[in-house]
Amino acid sequence: MxxxxxxxxxxxxxxxxxxxxxxxxxxxxxxxxxxxxxxxxxxxxxxxxxxxxxxxxxxxxxxxxxxxxxxxxxxxxxxxxxxxxxxxxxxxxxxxxxxxxxxxxxxxxxxxxxxxxxxxxxxxEKYVNRLRKKREKDILEKRLDDLLFGLPIPLYDDELIPRINEILIFTCCIKEASALQVGWVEINAYSAIKNIIEEWFLTFGQAYVIVQEQHIAVIVFFNDSEDKRLDYKEILSRLYELIRVLLKFELLIGFGFPCSNLTELPVHYKESMYAMEEARKYNVSTISFYGDIEQNTDEVKQLEKKYEGKKNRRVIEIVLEKMRTYLSEDLTLKLLAEEVYLNPTYLGRIFKQETGESFSSYLINLRIEKAKELLRNPALKIYEVCEQVGYNDPAHFTHVFKKTVGITPQDYKMRS
Known part of the structure; x- marks a missing residue:
């Protein structure tokens, strides 16, 4: 002190x-x-x-x-x-x-x-403040992850977004994950890269690193000062060299055009992924800029398909999180579709693709599993369990529970 x-x-x-x-x-x-x-x-x-x-x-x-x-x-x-x-x-x-x-x-x-x-x-106070900042950072990274796939940020989280002057988004991956030195696990390697990138960009602004499937996405909010005169290729070249020296492995980095609007992030995220894949494909340049690439229609289509797959998985993650959080409420496919700005029919289709079950079947199983957990608590009455898992009618709850588990909630409670 x-x-x-x-x-x-x-x-x-x-x-x-x-x-x-x-x-x-x-x-x-x-x-x-x-x-x-x-x-x-x-x-x-x-x-x-x-x-x-x-x-x-x-x-x-x-x-x-x-x-x-x-x-x-x-x-x-x-x-x-x-x-x-x-x-x-x-x-x-x-x-x-x-x-x-x-x-x-x-x-x-x-x-x-x-x-x-x-x-x-x-x-x-310092501990509480550090904890609050950590939570805010975690929430912001999730919201930015949503934005990469065109999903809107809830209004109550708007204040977490840094003041925008210019945004750069790039993606990177380890050039040869199989060539990692002994002692390195890929997920730990990406965590080390994340720490270096976040610290590196403090000179220029604020960077948020989001670990994706087999690569990381980096969103950099630049300061007001002289951002427009920054040479992004030079900045990323220096970052690449720093990571190579410190961690002893090379990256493939792809970046798209900078922007100043959050709604443009999905477009530039796809640009950066395409540039990174081009660097992987030709293996001649470790840093690739989308604006320098001659686009291939088939490869662009493949990227779009890959992007849509990632987006669908992210959407279902959000939906499942909301289902678990609001299990006691009247959950419908239409209501959840509104939360993620999708058509209910389309959401139902991708829900089954990603989970292997229909929405209604998954919801019933989720509620019954939660009910089984609650029934093991001797302090809870059956009607209280019924309400906590989203059933207003105890008789209907008993019918669904017996059909799913094979015995009534009363019998299950007695055996627990």
Whole structure:
């Protein structure tokens, strides 16, 4: 934890610094200054977690500093120290977001206890924040995966999309997966590539890497600065070389034209896949740009067929996830088709192609399997299980359960 000390009494400041510095290894003194103005200058240049300040100082006092911190650095915690037993000061301090208010001469034990509590609070906040960012990133990658296949993003996830200036999408795969060195598994190799790519593009913007079947798709949102003057071929060449040096294997990279609209992603994703397949086909260039390729009609048709297959699988994944999540509700093929913007008849056809079962048959089996799981819970009544798996009529539930399992829910519950 990074701590800034502020006190206009040099001896008190020096003592405070030495005592805190030696109290715990995780407590780092960023600086020790003698007035609020100096403290503000430090805050503008350095990362600080906690400010411990005297309240009575010339120019900018402790309350003024606390107010400045609350308005400009709300995540920074503040402890105020004062020799004045003034309740009014304490009230003002709390209004300025001060975490603790200690009277001088306060024992170092009390101060250390307060610092310890604040450190635990900061660590918890940082953990929660990291967890939130990880979840948001995972959700965004799923939504971008949907966009690659023309599936819309739910309105409540719109805010997760980075500000768009220019987008580049490229796909890549390991040139010869069979030639991976001992110790490498393909999925782990792609995870390593993902980490390198995400870090590499931080210089230019934000990259999201989505692992697909036997390749990865990379969507890069570029910064505003000088993006239009960037040489994408040069950037990808340098990235290719970095991965070759660090991981000791080569990639095949294909990329299409950049765009500025998310709705164009499916088109440019297909371009990048076609370019990557061309690189694989001729094995003469590890980086291929769609704009440099002479298109072959049959190969384009094959790519479209392959793309549609991937899209259908992605659609069914979404549908199955919604079925499991909303199992207790009145699920219909028409309702789910609206969720993925498809015709119900077409969805029913690709559902059977991908799962081997009709939608209605799959839904019944899903509900019965969930019902069997719930019936093993002695605390649940049969009518409660019935409701939780989407049946409003217990008699109908019993009929369907017996037809599927061979015995009634009551008998199944007794045997469990």
């Amino acid at each position: 990074k701590i800034l000390l502020v006190d206009d009494e040099p001896f008190a400041l020096r003592t405070l610094k030495e005592m805190i510095k030696g109290a715990k290894n995780s407590w780092e003194i960023v600086d020790a200054v003698e007035d609020g103005e100096e403290a503000i200058a430090i805050l503008q240049k350095h990362e600080v977690d906690l400010v411990i300040s005297d309240i009575r100082m010339p120019a900018v006092d402790g309350l003024g500093l606390s107010k400045y911190i609350e308005e400009n650095f709300p995540k920074i915690k503040v402890i105020l120290l004062t020799g004045y037993k003034d309740f009014g000061y304490a009230q003002q301090a709390l209004r300025c977001g001060v975490v603790d208010y200690l009277l001088k001469p306060s024992s170092f034990g009390s101060l250390f206890e307060s610092i310890e509590k604040i450190e635990n609070c900061i660590l918890k």
